[in-house]
Amino acid sequence: MVCMKDHLPDLSTRLVHHDYSPPPGFMAPQPGVYKASTVIFPNVAVMRSREWKDKSxxxxxxxxxxxxxxxxxxxxxxxxxxxxxxxxxxxxxxxxxxxxxxxxxxxxxxxxxxxxxxxxxxxxxxxxxxxxxxxxxxxxxxxxxxxxxxxxxxxxxxxxxxxxxxxxxxxxxxxxxxxxxxxxxxxxxxxxxxxxxxxxxxxxxxxxxxxxxxxxxxxxxxxxxxxxxxxxxxxxxxxxxxxxxxxxxxxxxxxxxxxxxxxxxSSIGLRYRAHDEAARRLAQWLQQQPAIAQVLHPALESSPGHAHWKALCGAAQGGQGAAAGLFSVMIDARYTQQQVDAFCDGLRLFKLGYSWGGPMSLVVPYDLATMRSRPAPHLAPGTLVRFSVGLEAVEDLRCDLEQAMARAFPPLDPSAAG
CATH class of the missing domain: 3.40.640.10 (Type I PLP-dependent aspartate aminotransferase-like (Major domain))
Structure with missing residues (x-):
């Protein structure tokens, strides 16, 4: 079949090779989304000369x-x-x-x-x-x-x-x-x-x-x-x-x-500060709770390496220092792993899940014995639980911690200490 000069391509061909281009100059708060595996070159010379290594x-x-x-x-x-x-x-x-x-x-x-x-x-x-x-x-x-x-x-x-x-x-x-x-x-x-x-x-x-x-x-x-x-x-x-x-x-x-x-x-600074402020308030409150043997948060003076955190991060956030929204606690060793698991399961707002930095608060219990190759005398004996604090109201999160601890951790017998 001979293709004539005035041959009109099929509709499918015209849709694939449509020649409309939108006018330049469009600007908006968010950049456009470009998705491609194939990138089209205008000619062979450009294809051969274009460099991928330098973003040119x-x-x-x-x-x-x-x-x-x-x-x-x-x-x-x-x-x-x-x-x-x-x-x-x-x-x-x-x-x-x-x-x-x-x-x-x-x-x-x-x-x-x-x-x-x-x-x-x-x-x-x-x-x-x-x-x-x-x-x-x-x-x-x-x-x-x-x-x-x-x-x-x-x-x-x-x-x-x-x-x-x-x-x-x-x-x-x-x-x-x-x-x-x-x-x-x-x-x-x-x-x-x-x-x-x-x-x-x-x-x-x-x-x-x-x-x-x-x-x-x-x-x-x-x-x-x-x-x-x-x-x-x-x-x-x-x-x-x-x-x-x-x-x-x-x-x-x-x-x-x-x-x-x-x-x-664009909102990372605001979110980071909110996570940080909430985590510090909860970490400070947990320091006062009888079931908690140690709170591990770099901004707390009692946390290992606090002086190094203060020297490096202390000038951030208007002199308050910056410390993210992550901290861990050591649950008193006299509570069993089953009790610690029940505490984590009993939380309503803190969800069980890995990762952090999102809007939802998370909790994970860890077995330190499987994670470290050497003794850690700076850590109190007990079971480690890590918290990632999200963007919920701090008082709601505190109440959630309080109710879960009340159910899972009855008061310890002082005579059993040691």
Whole structure:
């Protein structure tokens, strides 16, 4: 069949290749959402010349869209970085960093109180690749220094520690690693770019971490409905190492998820402060409760590492310091695990669930014996329960804690103490 010049394409063809373009100049409070796997090039010359590595153009959905580029740049403003990569989760951010910077024969140091999946990744997947994980005491900089060897290529930092909330001397840890030429990577999910500046710890531009990994699932998302992470740097060469691995692993995020984080990002400061203020009020109240042997919250003077928190975070939020909405308690050891479980089950507003940073308050009981490799004399004996405080009214949350404790924890017999 010969196609004539005046041949009218079929309706389906005309719909696929419709030539209307909307006029330029549209502006609104929220950026547009661009979703694509395929990116169209105007000609072969442009296709061959376009560079995906420096955000100068678009080549394929995994390498970025206007929506993801905007989110990356705004996250750099939040944390003080210069380059940012988006990944499908906070754990993916950790894995991206490790796989980019480590090779067989290398060692990676991880704090004993780090996010559990980070340690699991190191002891299973990285160890299988011939990379040696080494745990160190996060409250003892001398222990970190003693464990550095010529094979150490990466040191993970976490402030505060996962679940037990100890706040390390982050500045001294970074100084030690910098003096030995070892790359530092911080899990900055708790700080979120608001409690302290990870790339400018002293405020004078002289000291900072090399990499910030952030679970955007938490405070940047704020809704408990998005899984996403980011990897941020300030050094172009380090960024390119991580970015090339990011590309080879095929890591990417969905346009609508990026939209959700962009929408929430403008209110992160307000939400973070609200979570923080509510958590402090509840933590202070829990300190007075007979069933609670210890409250672990960096802003409390009795919490391990409080002085380090005050030195690093104390100037934030008008001098009140910033401390997120997360804290843990040690339930008195004389109460059984069954009683602790009944307490958690008896809460009505605090829901049982992992993660944090969303509008709903959460609670999780933990078995510390399965999570730590060394004794923790700074922790009171007992059973650990972690709370993530949401955006409910503080008095309602306090009443919920009070009613659940009254049911699960009858008064202790003083004669049984010891």
């Amino acid at each position: 153009g678009y080549t394929y959905g995994l390498h970025g869209t206007p929506t993801t580029f905007i989110l990356e740049e705004r996250l750099c403003t939040l944390e003080g970085g210069l380059q940012c990569l988006l990944v499908p989760s906070g754990l993916a951010a950790i894995a991206n960093v490790a796989l980019a910077l480590l090779k067989p024969g290398d060692e990676v140091l991880i704090p004993d109180n780090a996010y559990g999946p980070n340690k699991d990744l190191a002891h299973a997947e990285l160890a299988r690749l011939g990379i040696k994980p080494v745990l160190y005491d996060p409250l003892n900089p001398a222990d970190l220094e003693a464990r550095l060897t010529p094979a150490t290529r990466l040191v993970w930092l976490e402030a505060p520690g996962s679940v037990t909330m100890e706040f390390p001397d982050l500045c001294e840890q970074v100084r030690i690693c910098r003096a030995r030429g070892v790359t530092t990577a911080l899990d900055n999910t708790w700080g979120a770019g608001l409690a302290f500046a990870p790339f400018d710890l002293l405020g004078d531009g002289t000291l900072g971490v090399d990499v910030s990994a952030h679970a955007l699932t938490k405070y940047p998302s704020g809704g408990g409905d998005v899984l996403m992470g980011s990897v941020m740097t300030r050094d172009p060469a380090l960024h390119m190492k991580i970015k090339l691995t990011h590309m080879r692993l095929g890591l990417g995020v969905a346009g609508n998820d990026a939209e959700a984080v962009l929408r929430a990002l």
